[in-house]
Amino acid sequence: MxxxxxxxxxxxxxxxxxxxxxxxxxxxxxxxxxxxxxxxxxxxxxxxxxxxxxxxxxxxxxxxxxxxxxxxxxxxxxxxxxxxxxxxxxxxxxxxxxxxxxxxxxxxxxxxxxxxxxxxxxxxxxxxxxxxxxxxxxxxxxxxxxxxxxxxxxxxxxxxxxxxxxxxxxxxxxxxxxxxxxxxxxxxxxxxxxxxxxxxxxxxxxxxxxxxxxxxxxxxxxxxxxxxxxxxxxSDSLSAQIARADNPLLHSTLAVCYKALARCETPDERQALARRTRRFVRKAFYAEQFDLALRFGQLSSQLEPPDLLTRFILGLSRLHLPVNGIYRTYLKWRGADYALSPVTKLV
Incomplete structure (x- = not known):
């Protein structure tokens, strides 16, 4: 070399x-x-x-x-x-x-x-x-x-x-x-x-x-x-695309979550995966990928009973509400400071 x-x-x-x-x-x-x-x-x-x-x-x-x-x-x-x-x-x-x-x-x-x-x-x-x-x-x-x-x-x-x-x-x-x-x-x-x-x-x-x-x-x-x-x-980076309605990232995330489920060995690990899947119920809903939100919800239910917010979002997903434009406007309003917050990275 x-x-x-x-x-x-x-x-x-x-x-x-x-x-x-x-x-x-x-x-x-x-x-x-x-x-x-x-x-x-x-x-x-x-x-x-x-x-x-x-x-x-x-x-x-x-x-x-x-x-x-x-x-x-x-x-x-x-x-x-x-x-x-x-x-x-x-x-x-x-x-x-x-x-x-x-x-x-x-x-x-x-x-x-x-x-x-x-x-x-x-x-x-x-x-x-x-x-x-x-x-x-x-x-x-x-x-x-x-x-x-x-x-x-x-x-x-x-x-x-x-x-x-x-x-x-x-x-x-x-x-x-x-x-x-x-x-x-x-x-x-x-x-x-x-x-x-x-x-x-x-x-x-x-x-x-x-x-x-x-x-x-x-x-x-x-x-x-x-x-x-x-x-x-x-603005066009891969990480910024997850809020777009046509992004393929959420499908890949669900596939990896199922890989993770097969590798979980302890209750703590299953709880950690449950927390992630609950967040992606919301992300899929905001991206108007409603069927995918329901599939994340199904996976989340295998790990632990869904909380009240998750049940609410799953209910809204069945209504196919046009929320993506509002969500992207909200993210733009929150700006880079929110995206770089240590809370969003470590919690």
Missing amino acids: ISVTGQSNDLPMSPYLNQIKPWVTVICISFNHEAYVEEALQSVVTQTYPNVELIVIDNGSTDRTPERIDAFAARHPGVQFIRNSVNVGLNRAFNQGLKLAGGRYVIDLSADDVLLPDRIARQADLFERLAGPYAVVFTNAQYIDEKGQCIGYHYPVDNQGKARVSVPSGDVFRNVLESYYICTPTMMMRRDVLNELGGYDEALAFEDFDFWVRSARLYHYAYLDDVLTCKRRL
């Missing part, structure tokens, strides 16, 4: 020490990211870590993203570039890169996010020091807007940049059932675990919840309390 970072120093033992450091593969998926892709790729090649493999997959972009990647790869011959003629879906595109990956660890990088310079070095060092069945190291993240300006943090931070909330680590299966508390682009994953699980599930519209459910049942996660990634929040 050819490292894209070209890091070196003058210490007598540095060539040997660099050779024994594990390789890390960054798989960068792009789709119409011409405004951001060069910054994302540059953040990989400027890492302070010596052994970094970079695989870039353009997923059928219709703008100038492929040309930007071509120009970048010409300046950095170690970059592997795959250009899909059509969008094959995020999960399938990632699996294309996974088949080529040679690193011990893998980072899934969106082409509009940015790695801070020490990210790979810090995470790889922690991975190598961990004892036990750890599959993922994750961190805090800074949220940035279209212009790269800071608009918040995934976990609120103090004056030293440390999280002001307790972040679950170790056996996190119950935690990932209950909420999206992990910032997905901060994860570094073991490649052998990804291969063991068969990569991302290509039948789904998104990757993270399913990966968490399948991997956290078998392995532990380690939290590194530093801000090492800038996550860009755009």
